[in-house]
Amino acid sequence: MNEPTGRLAGKVAIVTGAGGDIGRAICVRYAQEGARVVAAELRAELAEATAAAVREAGGEALAVPCDISHTAGAEAMARAAVERFGRIDVLVNCAAIFGTIRRAPFYELTEEEWDACMAVNLRGMWLCCKAVFPTMRAQGSGKIINISSGTAFWGSPQFLHYVTSKAGVIGLTRALAREMGDYGITVNAIAPGLTLTSAALATTPREYLEQRAQAGALKRPQHPSDLVGAFVYLASADSDFVTGQTLVVDGGRVLW
Numbered sequence: 081m082n083e084p085t086g087r088l089a090g091k092v093a094i095v096t097g098a099g100g101d102i103g104r105a106i107c108v109r110y111a112q113e114g115a116r117v118v119a120a121e122l123r124a125e126l127a128e129a130t131a132a133a134v135r136e137a138g139g140e141a142l143a144v145p146c147d148i149s150h151t152a153g154a155e156a157m158a159r160a161a162v163e164r165f166g167r168i169d170v171l172v173n174c175a176a177i178f179g180t181i182r183r184a185p186f187y188e189l190t191e192e193e194w195d196a197c198m199a200v201n202l203r204g205m206w207l208c209c210k211a212v213f214p215t216m217r218a219q220g221s222g223k224i225i226n227i228s229s230g231t232a233f234w235g236s237p238q239f240l241h242y243v244t245s246k247a248g249v250i251g252l253t254r255a256l257a258r259e260m261g262d263y264g265i266t267v268n269a270i271a272p273g274l275t276l277t278s279a280a281l282a283t284t285p286r287e288y289l290e291q292r293a294q295a296g297a298l299k300r301p302q303h304p305s306d307l308v309g310a311f312v313y314l315a316s317a318d319s320d321f322v323t324g325q326t327l328v329v330d331g332g333r334v335l336w
């Protein structure tokens with residue numbers, strides 16, 4: 081077999097929430113760049129579908145059905161990656177309560193909705209970072225990429241739990257970058273703008289989607305393919321001296 085080529089040749093990347101459109105696009109692009117991919121996802125059939133998409137693109141993938149909002153699921157994910165591929169170079173924390181979120185005024189949200197959102201979007205992210213840490217520390221290297229959202233900058237109304245969780249991702253990224261720097265591990269975040277995924281289409285009114293497509297410096301809708309280049313950059317050696325940062329990828333809507 082030929083040696084893999086590409087900007088992530090020889091790397092092993094875990095992507096959580098790999099069954100969503102953004103997670104799947106990252107997995108396929110990482111494989112095209114030479115990485116072996118672990119598709120971690122709550123819904124087993126979606127994990128398998130993403131692994132199949134990676135294989136179709138000529139890559140190698142392991143589907144790991146797991147619930148990353150609990151220690152057991154996060155640790156099982158990291159263990160499966162090491163057992164199959166022997167190392168973990170990249171963790172993309174993409175899993176979130178997003179496609180199933182209920183949009184409502186803040187005074188109508190329930191404690192259960194708030195807690196469920198935080199359990200995946202923040203606690204799960206922390207637990208996944210914790211789960212890969214022993215392996216990355218032993219390697220003396222690693223790259224963690226957390227998905228925030230443009231909503232955290234914009235303060236988008238009608239889903240306060242989600243927006244708050246995505247703002248929390250930025251704080252988590254900054255503080256963790258300082259703690260992980262001593263071990264050669266970088267921690268960064270990407271904040272996508274509204275991206276046309278099946279989850280976004282299910283939760284966002286059509287008029288709003290059309291309005292948003294005209295709201296940035298670049299006036300067109302955003303697709304998962306617009307994001308993957310930034311994920312490759314933060315996973316590759318090109319970003320070795322970049323940590324604690326949040327990169328907004330939204331066609332120039334949020335400028336900060």
Ligand SMILES: NC(=O)c1ccc[n+]([C@@H]2O[C@H](COP(=O)([O-])OP(=O)(O)OC[C@H]3O[C@@H](n4cnc5c(N)ncnc54)[C@H](O)[C@@H]3O)[C@@H](O)[C@H]2O)c1
Nearest residue numbers: 097099100101102122147148175176179229274275277279
């Ligand atoms: N689409 C957008 O407009 C947009 C914008 C900004 C940020 N984001 C973020 O990008 C990411 C992907 O978004 P998407 O549009 O593909 O949404 P999505 O809802 O399709 O993807 C999220 C995936 O996470 C999985 N998941 C949920 N809970 C889990 C758990 N406990 N354990 C493991 N997996 C779990 C879901 O099953 C789903 O496949 C999310 O973090 C989302 O918040 C999306």
